[in-house]
Amino acid sequence: MDDSTITAESKKQTIEEQGPTKGVTMVIFSGDLDKLLAAFIIANGAAAMDVSVTMFFTFWGLNVLRRDGPIQIAGKKTFVENMFGRMMPRGPNKMMLSKMNIGGLGTMFMKREMKKKNVYSLQELVKQAQEQGIKFIACTMTMDLMGIKKEELISDIDFAGVATFVDIAKSGHSTLFIS
Amino acid sequence: MAKVDLMKIKVTKVVDERAHACPGPLIETKKAIASIPVGGVLEVWASDPTATKEIPLWAKDVGHECLGVVVADNYNRIFVVRKK
Numbered sequence: 121m122d123d124s125t126i127t128a129e130s131k132k133q134t135i136e137e138q139g140p141t142k143g144v145t146m147v148i149f150s151g152d153l154d155k156l157l158a159a160f161i162i163a164n165g166a167a168a169m170d171v172s173v174t175m176f177f178t179f180w181g182l183n184v185l186r187r188d189g190p191i192q193i194a195g196k197k198t199f200v201e202n203m204f205g206r207m208m209p210r211g212p213n214k215m216m217l218s219k220m221n222i223g224g225l226g227t228m229f230m231k232r233e234m235k236k237k238n239v240y241s242l243q244e245l246v247k248q249a250q251e252q253g254i255k256f257i258a259c260t261m262t263m264d265l266m267g268i269k270k271e272e273l274i275s276d277i278d279f280a281g282v283a284t285f286v287d288i289a290k291s292g293h294s295t296l297f298i299s
Numbered sequence: 300m301a302k303v304d305l306m307k308i309k310v311t312k313v314v315d316e317r318a319h320a321c322p323g324p325l326i327e328t329k330k331a332i333a334s335i336p337v338g339g340v341l342e343v344w345a346s347d348p349t350a351t352k353e354i355p356l357w358a359k360d361v362g363h364e365c366l367g368v369v370v371a372d373n374y375n376r377i378f379v380v381r382k383k
Contacts, residue, residue, distance in 0.1 A: 165322045168329040170361045238320045
């Protein structure tokens with residue numbers, strides 16, 4: 121009887137030891153609706169299966185983390201930074217398909233179909249991801265390059281560079297790059 | 300394990316996920332299992348047909364037990380026991 125208790129104990133311990141190293145790291149480079157949907161579905165699925173997920177948002181992917189609407193920021197932006205800010209989509213609701221967009225018409229139809237067929241919208245998936253404790257990291261280099269300020273992004277996210285990403289990625293089982 | 304009569308089983312909580320496609324049922328099942336005690340039974344209603352494969356796989360992976368699936372009108376009832 122003692123033996124079985126010990127086995128059960130050590131088994132439990134092994135599972136607990138395996139816990140933190142089981143992880144997926146994702147680089148969200150793309151700002152396309154379809155690619156982001158796939159990325160967030162994988163991320164949410166992995167989190168539901170008790171896999172720790174970290175999403176690193178860089179370049180066009182950073183726009184997923186932007187708040188909608190004009191935001192008061194401290195300090196001034198340069199002309200180019202302002203243009204970047206105006207031309208890039210603000211948040212998950214503004215993303216377009218990478219194919220068959222047809223000036224937004226394709227995206228409109230896709231969103232309508234998604235609603236009809238009960239598929240989560242990108243906005244909902246982002247919300248679910250945060251609720252499930254998925255870690256979001258905004259690439260500070262991209263932010264600086266494109267003139268995106270912290271107050272323009274959603275709350276409860278981390279700000280970091282490549283070293284942080286590599287540090288997390290090397291402890292994970294797999295890294296996905298969404299381009 | 301002896302076969303359980305799913306129609307007579309005492310269910311602790313029911314999650315209605317008929318309004319969500321993949322990965323909705325999975326996410327909500329994961330959230331709901333935390334709200335019931337260990338040994339409790341969670342019943343998930345899903346109209347997404349792959350949920351009948353996905354939820355048992357999820358249960359096996361994270362350490363719970365799927366008792367089985369009962370087919371209802373246009374949806375499936377999936378029974379999971381919280382094991383830890």
